Each structure stands twice: as structure tokens, then as C-alpha cells.
Amino acid sequence: MAKKNLENTQYAYVKSHGCNANLYDSHRMMDLLEHHGYTLVDEYTKANLILVNTCNIREKAAEKVYSAIGRYAKHKAEKQKKGESVIIVVAGCVGQAEGEMMRERAPVVDIVLGSQTYHQLPEMLERLRRKDPDAYRVNTQFPLEPKFDFLPKVKARQIGSTSMAIQEGCDKFCTFCCVPYTRGPEYSRPFDVLVQEAKELSQQGIKEISLEGQNVSDYRGKSSCGRKTYSLAQLCREIANIEGIARIRYSSSHPRDITQELADTHRDCAKVMPAFHLPVQSGSNAVLQKMNRQHTRERYLEIFDMFKSAVPHIKFSSDFIVGFPGETEQDFEDTLDLVRKVEFTRSYSFAYSQRPGTPAAVEALQVPEDLKKERLWRLQELLDHYEKTFNESLVGQVVPVLFTRKGRREGQIVGRSCYLQSVYTEASTELFGTIQKVELVSAGVHGMGGKILR
Numbered sequence: 001m002a003k004k005n006l007e008n009t010q011y012a013y014v015k016s017h018g019c020n021a022n023l024y025d026s027h028r029m030m031d032l033l034e035h036h037g038y039t040l041v042d043e044y045t046k047a048n049l050i051l052v053n054t055c056n057i058r059e060k061a062a063e064k065v066y067s068a069i070g071r072y073a074k075h076k077a078e079k080q081k082k083g084e085s086v087i088i089v090v091a092g093c094v095g096q097a098e099g100e101m102m103r104e105r106a107p108v109v110d111i112v113l114g115s116q117t118y119h120q121l122p123e124m125l126e127r128l129r130r131k132d133p134d135a136y137r138v139n140t141q142f143p144l145e146p147k148f149d150f151l152p153k154v155k156a157r158q159i160g161s162t163s164m165a166i167q168e169g170c171d172k173f174c175t176f177c178c179v180p181y182t183r184g185p186e187y188s189r190p191f192d193v194l195v196q197e198a199k200e201l202s203q204q205g206i207k208e209i210s211l212e213g214q215n216v217s218d219y220r221g222k223s224s225c226g227r228k229t230y231s232l233a234q235l236c237r238e239i240a241n242i243e244g245i246a247r248i249r250y251s252s253s254h255p256r257d258i259t260q261e262l263a264d265t266h267r268d269c270a271k272v273m274p275a276f277h278l279p280v281q282s283g284s285n286a287v288l289q290k291m292n293r294q295h296t297r298e299r300y301l302e303i304f305d306m307f308k309s310a311v312p313h314i315k316f317s318s319d320f321i322v323g324f325p326g327e328t329e330q331d332f333e334d335t336l337d338l339v340r341k342v343e344f345t346r347s348y349s350f351a352y353s354q355r356p357g358t359p360a361a362v363e364a365l366q367v368p369e370d371l372k373k374e375r376l377w378r379l380q381e382l383l384d385h386y387e388k389t390f391n392e393s394l395v396g397q398v399v400p401v402l403f404t405r406k407g408r409r410e411g412q413i414v415g416r417s418c419y420l421q422s423v424y425t426e427a428s429t430e431l432f433g434t435i436q437k438v439e440l441v442s443a444g445v446h447g448m449g450g451k452i453l454r
Contacts, residue, residue, distance in 0.1 A: 012051060013043065013047035024165045025053055027155070028154070033051075033122075036125075047086070048084065050086065069106045073106075090112050092113075096183075111124055111125070114141065116141070120139060156204040159205075160402050160433035161404050162210070164194065164209050166212065166232075168214060169187050170215045171215075172256070174291050176281075190223070191224075191234075194239075203244070207244065208246065211251075217257035231261060239271075247273055280338065282334075284327070284335060291321075291360070304316060320350070321351075322376045327352075345391075351375075352367065352372060387445055399418065400418065401435065406429065407424050411427075
């Protein structure tokens with residue numbers, strides 16, 4: 001991809017909201033901007049290009065974007081008083097969902113990009129700066145050509161651990177979810193391309209790769225010749241053969257697509273971490289049917305038993321939605337019962353949020369907000385109990401920890417165990433990007449304290 005000349009040195013600030021798939025997209029947009037002459041800065045007040053990559057999975061996430069735009073608008077106005085320009089770009093799922101409506105609600109936004117068109121950002125910026133009369137400000141199409149084909153080589157933007165998008169979109173159409181409308185149909189990146197990208201990340205010092213997508217368990221990547229299709233399990237095994245890669249994770253999966261082959265991969269390949277994130281959303285079959293989840297609680301428990309048989313020490317994490325339209329007290333009790341059976345060690349739980357354009361948003365039997373909050377509190381209290389109990393059971397054990405960032409306290413660094421727990425210890429930042437043996441000495445709900453063994 002030929003590098004275009006932009007008029008002057010430009011400074012770009014990129015803010016990412018939402019999931020790891022969004023973070024990967026943000027990093028790729030950073031790659032694009034640097035490739036086209038921009039210098040990245042860590043504060044929006046230093047930038048003359050502000051790009052916010054958005055998440056639309058919940059109402060609060062979308063509203064946070066507009067709140068942030070308000071702050072950026074003040075910065076833009078201050079710059080304009082000095083005769084300087086600032087371009088504000090909104091990318092991602094909120095942009096995809098709202099398009100022209102976003103520019104009407106927030107006229108300060110110069111460009112709106114959908115989740116599949118951010119590879120066209122440099123062209124849009126250049127035409128905007130040149131005041132091209134044909135310049136377009138909103139681009140939320142689903143182009144036939146995959147955006148990945150137009151991106152520069154991947155650059156590791158985190159220390160030791162990073163995400164890699166292997167799949168995008170979803171064909172499941174859960175009634176609460178906007179992903180099929182904002183990310184489009186399922187698309188799996190080519191197998192050989194992903195293996196090469198993983199090799200390049202390894203050469204840049206990455207030891208842990210998280211394979212990301214809206215539905216990675218349905219990954220079906222073609223070979224370069226197009227004659228063979230590979231599964232997620234096969235991709236994990238191939239990446240495990242790459243020198244330097246020590247850990248492999250993946251998220252997010254759907255129970256409908258889970259296979260014995262994937263469980264066997266966890267059993268046979270030590271580099272695939274024994275932490276399995278599998279969203280269930282509800283423990284009630286009645287609610288799961290209304291959600292169009294295409295699985296039952298019984299099937300979820302079968303998967304749990306299958307993976308525990310393959311890897312007895314594997315731990316499950318999940319996603320939950322409480323207060324889905326029509327959810328009864330018994331439905332909610334079924335969810336609590338499922339939590340007790342599985343004993344999830346790490347989870348994300350939310351009160352149901354109506355997303356425009358989804359079938360569940362127009363259901364008549366909406367659960368009152370105060371009841372949603374009460375049920376969410378009860379669920380989170382139970383989830384926290386199992387997470388803390390598991391963490392406490394590990395105190396005194398020695399585990400490998402990959403250190404990646406500074407802690408809140410001076411001299412403190414933070415890493416992650418194989419179960420994705422945050423482990424805090426006092427040590428030098430020289431250990432960033434390394435895996436160290438750590439004795440776990442204390443446990444909380446969401447993290448652990450450790451002592452590095454020399």
C-alpha cells in the first residue's frame with residue numbers, strides 16, 4: 001500500500017471503547033495513521049485529529065461516546081479561536097448504527113466511519129483537508145473487499161500480550177444484540193494470513209495472543225489456495241507451533257459452535273490457556289428461547305462437562321444479561337442455579353439495555369428498572385463469591401505470570417495468570433513482557449497479590 005503525502009505533520013489521538021475486537025481495530029487505525037504521516041499522542045489536547053472508536057452493545061456505552069464528543073468539541077473550539085483546525089472522527093459500531101444521525105446530533109463530528117470501512121480513513125481525511133467538493137463525511141457501507149486487505153503490516157502496540165482479529169460479524173441474530181447490524185455477516189480471515197501475522201507479532205516480542213472476534217468459535221478460515229477450511233482448534237494448534245508464542249486465548253465464543261475438537265485442543269496443547277470464556281446470557285431455557293440463543297442450559301452444561309473431562313483444571317467465565325423482557329423470578333433463579341453448578345471464576349453481567357433496531361427492544365413485557373438493578377446486584381454478589389473463593393484457593397501456589405503494565409502504586413507492576421487474574425507485585429518494569437514464577441500471597445475478588453521467586 002503506497003503511502004500518501006499529507007500536507008503537514010499531524011498529531012492524532014485515538015480512544016477505544018468496548019471489547020478487545022474494538023481495541024484491535026483501534027490499533028489497526030493507529031497503524032494506518034502512522035503509515036500516512038501522523039504522530040500518535042496520548043492526550044487529545046495535543047491532537048489535531050481525534051478519533052474515537054465506539055461500542056454500541058449497551059445504551060450507556062453509546063451515551064459515553066456523546067459525552068466524550070462534548071469534551072472534544074470544547075478542544076476543537078479553543079483551537080479554532082487560534083486559527084488551528086481539529087478533525088473529529090467517530091468510528092466503530094455507534095457510527096455504523098447511527099450514521100448521518102450522529103452528525104445531526106453532534107455536528108462537530110467531521111467524519112463517521114462504520115466498522116467495516118476504517119481502511120478508507122486516510123482517503124477521507126485527505127479529501128476533507130483539500131476541501132474536495134465530492135468528499136464524503138459518512139461511510140457506513142459494507143464493502144465487498146475485506147478491510148484487512150488494505151491495512152499496513154501489524155504493529156504490536158502492547159507489551160507482551162496483544163489481540164488479533166480472526167473473525168468478524170455474526171449470523172446468530174440474538175434478539176437483544178445489534179452486532180449483526182453493526183458488524184455485518186460472519187467473515188473469517190484467511191488461515192495463512194493469520195499465521196503470518198502471529199509470527200510477526202512474535203518477532204516483535206509478543207508472548208500471548210488473544211484471538212478475537214464476535215463469534216470466534218465459528219471461525220472457518222480458508223487456506224491461501226482456497227481448497228481447505230480450518231477451524232478455531234486448528235488455528236490454535238498452528239499458532240502454538242510459532243517460536244516465542246507462549247500463551248493463546250480466544251474470545252468470544254457461542255455455545256452452538258463448540259466442538260469436541262476444541263476441548264481436545266485445550267487438553268493436548270498447553271499453550272492454549274485453561275480459561276474458557278463462553279457467554280451463556282441466561283440460565284433459563286424460556287429466556288434463552290426468547291433471546292434466540294440457539295442453545296439450552298442443558299447444552300451449556302454438557303459443554304462444561306466436556307471441557308472439564310478434557311482439562312479438569314479448566315475454569316469457565318461468561319456473560320450474563322438480567323432483566324430480559326419477560327424474565328420471571330423463576331427464570332432469574334434458573335440463572336443463579338446455573339452459576340452455582342458451573343462456579344464461574346470470571347464474568348461480565350449487565351442489566352438488559354434496549355438497543356434500537358433489535359427485536360427485544362419492542363417487546364411489551366419490559367422488566368422494571370428497579371427490579372433489573374436488584375437482580376443484577378444478587379447475580380453479581382454470587383459471581384463475586386465464586387471468583388473470590390477460587391482466587392483464595394490459589395494462595396500459596398506458584399504460578400507463571402506474564403507482566404505487562406504498571407500498577408497504581410509506585411514500584412508496582414501487574415501481570416496476568418493463565419486464568420486471566422490480575423497479579424500485583426513490587427518489581428521493576430524491566431520485567432514487562434516476561435513470564436515469571438510468582439508465589440500468590442493474597443487474594444481479592446478481582447485480583448491477587450504475588451511475590452516473584454528468584
